[in-house]
Amino acid sequence: GQNIDQPTEMTATEGAIVQINCTYQTSGFNGLFWYQQHAGEAPTFLSYNVLDGLEEKGRFSSFLSRSKGYSYLLLKELQMKDSASYLCAVRVLSGGYNKLIFGAGTRLAVHP
Amino acid sequence: ETGVTQTPRHLVMGMTNKKSLKCEQHLGHNAMYWYKQSAKKPLELMFVYSLEERVENNSVPSRFSPECPNSSHLFLHLHTLQPEDSALYLCASSQGLLTGDGYGYTFGSGTRLTVV
Numbered sequence: 001g002q003n004i005d006q007p008t009e010m011t012a013t014e015g016a017i018v019q020i021n022c023t024y025q026t027s028g029f030n031g032l033f034w035y036q037q038h039a040g041e042a043p044t045f046l047s048y049n050v051l052d053g054l055e056e057k058g059r060f061s062s063f064l065s066r067s068k069g070y071s072y073l074l075l076k077e078l079q080m081k082d083s084a085s086y087l088c089a090v091r092v093l094s095g096g097y098n099k100l101i102f103g104a105g106t107r108l109a110v111h112p
Numbered sequence: 113e114t115g116v117t118q119t120p121r122h123l124v125m126g127m128t129n130k131k132s133l134k135c136e137q138h139l140g141h142n143a144m145y146w147y148k149q150s151a152k153k154p155l156e157l158m159f160v161y162s163l164e165e166r167v168e169n170n171s172v173p174s175r176f177s178p179e180c181p182n183s184s185h186l187f188l189h190l191h192t193l194q195p196e197d198s199a200l201y202l203c204a205s206s207q208g209l210l211t212g213d214g215y216g217y218t219f220g221s222g223t224r225l226t227v228v
């Protein structure tokens with residue numbers, strides 16, 4: 001089967017750095033995505049990794065190790081508006097086409 | 113505005129009602145999806161459409177009936193739902209089913225459904 005694990009909740013302080021981990025066991029790996037979802041809003045794209053290593057985009061970075069089935073999202077200089085759920089998703093090739101399999105999400109609370 | 117619009121944003125319905133959820137995308141994408149999002153659970157893929165043709169039905173009960181009249185519109189018709197069907201229903205689109213780009217899916221804001 002396909003399985004993606006990430007912590008349920010995390011808390012952090014404004015201005016700090018937080019790392020959200022994601023481990024996956026899937027077949028047909030074809031890329032890993034991170035999405036941000038504020039309460040009552042659409043999930044929005046944050047980052048994409050398909051090769052091993054670190055991808056940096058402003059305050060957000062994402063890392064992938066395909067051999068370990070592991071990724072993390074790193075958020076720097078945390079702001080209050082970063083309080084949201086962060087969804088890890090793996091794109092797999094299954095049944096002849098690509099589909100996204102999601103983890104349950106990590107709810108991040110940023111405190112002053 | 114994300115490019116994917118869902119209506120209504122909130123819906124309360126009785127177990128004997130019939131209602132429909134609507135999704136519209138203005139991105140020129142060829143694939144559209146329905147997901148169910150329940151509290152503390154992963155997004156569950158319900159249906160996949162490519163160029164108006166349904167390619168996946170993930171063992172979804174028949175009380176959920178999708179319709180895709182064209183590549184820009186997707187509906188989810190609901191009838192005789194159960195309280196456990198209460199959830200956030202998200203629509204998404206992507207360029208195509210075999211596209212391996214770095215953008216993934218574009219999601220709508222969802223319909224918060226409550227079955228009473």
